Amino acid sequence: MRKHAGLGLCSRCWQRHPDRPFVRGANLAARMAQPPPWLGDFVGHVADRHCVARACMMITSLGRLLDDDRPNHPQALLERSRRAGRSMGSLARALEDFFTTRTMALPTDQAERLAEGRRRRRIDAVPEPLRPAVADFNDYLLRARERARRAGTRPRADITVEAALATMRDLARYLNAARGKQDWALADVHDIEGFLASLPKARKRRLTVLRQFFRFARTHKLVLVDPTNGLDTARRSGFTSPTLTLDQQRVLFRSWTTTTDAHPHEALLGILALLHGASSREIRTIRLGQRPHPVPLDPVSWSVLQRCLTHRQSQHTQNPHVMVTRQTKSTRAPASAAYLSHVLDPCGTPPRMLRCTRLVDLVNTMDPKLVAAAFGMNPEGVMLYLADHVDAGRLP
Structure with missing residues (x-):
């Protein structure tokens, strides 16, 4: 095998040498008249x-951008490094993270572009005769x-806008397939009732x-x-989702605390949802949502958190969040909502069911106003979990 002339x-081995990106960067700076x-x-x-x-691939791509005749200040360089499509590329993400943390450039509008693409795909899926009205409705929602x-x-x-366009x-x-109507003016109350009956929930x-x-x-x-005048929801208010029994909660609790078979992210999300009623959105940080009071961690939650932090240290990342995935390992972004919604797939219990189980238990054993104050929720939202409960001790 031919050896590298400088390092032998x-x-x-040279392809995996940790000094290789710095050598590539030094060579790039040496050949430029005025390196940034x-x-x-x-x-x-x-x-x-x-x-x-x-790292070497991104430095090489950056060199191509710096060698052209276009402006090379951070904001312009960040915009030119973006790829066309749903992903702006690893180089653009690295430049955005680097420039924004040093206040050298503004963040890109990648999230807005992706949202615009999702809205456009939903509008394009509407049958052609009915599409212009849906497109105008989309513009109306954006203006509002x-x-x-x-x-x-x-x-x-x-x-919210995407869910409205999907509906x-x-x-x-x-209307086009089942009713044979290609004009919104032909829709009547029977069409609306038939459409709503397809998904009663x-x-x-x-x-x-x-x-x-x-x-509109x-x-x-x-x-x-x-055609929607006079229609009602025809669904009683109150909590009707399934919950876990006490035996099912014990099985999950033991699997997350007494064994190490479960992934640290699964154990942390499950324990915080089961004991503290935390949602998937609140798991990104230990500060649970908008709760007005600090939430102390019990010994079980603390041990599970320490296990998750140990797993995070093994990833050798600079991401400040507790849960770090392969996609967020090289960035400072939190874990995506899609990842958190599937963390508990191995146990077959979604995070929402664990949270609802905890809320139902607390509301039916404590004062609902205290639960609303502790969780930072509206009293009306907490009372939904008390809809079907009758306290036998208060009956005559």
């Missing part, structure tokens, strides 16, 4: 967060969100979206009569 290493002052820090940034081959932002109120999130897509498909959510759309359509003279 074979090619395979942040180049050395960026080389150290990628070498500390990526493998040797990936911008007005809410300027007014300082609560604007609609991307997932209108499903209704348009139903989603009736309330879907009816809310349909009322918004047909109010009537205002813009797309329909003469609102």
Whole structure:
């Protein structure tokens, strides 16, 4: 095997040598007339967060961008490094993390681009005769969100707008395929009832979206009569989701605390949801949501947290969050909601069921107002878990 001239290493050992990214960065700076002052820090940034081959590949790609005749200030360089498509590329993500943490550039609009693509795919799935009205409804929702932002109120999130467009897509498909109607003005109350009957559990959510759309359509003279007038949710209020029995909770508790078979992320998410009623969104940090008081960790939760932190140290990452995945190992972003929603798949119990089980138990054994104050919830939302409970001790 031919050895490397400078270090006396074979090619395979040189490819994995930790000094290789710094040598590549030094060569890049040497051939440039005026290398940027942040180049050395960026080389150290990628070498500390990526493998040797990936770090060298990003330094080489950065060199191609620096050698062209276009502006090389951080913001312009960050925009040029982005790839076309749903992923902006590893180099763009590394540059965004490097520049934003040093206040050298503003973050990209990658999240807005992805949300725009998801909305466009939902609109394109609407049958052609019914598509223009759904596209106008999408513009109406976006304008309303911008007005809410300027007014300082609560604007609609991307997932809310996408869920509304998905509902209108499903209704348009139903009208076109099952009812043979290609005009929104032909929709009547029987069409709406038939569509809502296809998913009875989603009736309330879907009816809310349909009322918004047909109010918009009537205002813009797309329909003469609102077919949703007079319809009700036809579903009693109260908590109706399944919960775990006490024996099932004990089995899960033992599997997460007495053995090490479960993944540390699964054990942490399960224990915090089972004992503290934490949701998947709250698991990203130990500060549980918007609860007004600090939540002390019991010995079991503390031991599970220490096990998760030990697993995090073995990953050799600079990510400040407790749960670090392969996608977030080289960044500072938290674990995605999609990852957290599937962490408990091995045990067959979703995090929402664990949280609801804890809330049902607390609300039915304590004062609901105390539970609402401890969890930072609205009293009306807590009372839903008390809908079917009758305290036998208060009966005459």
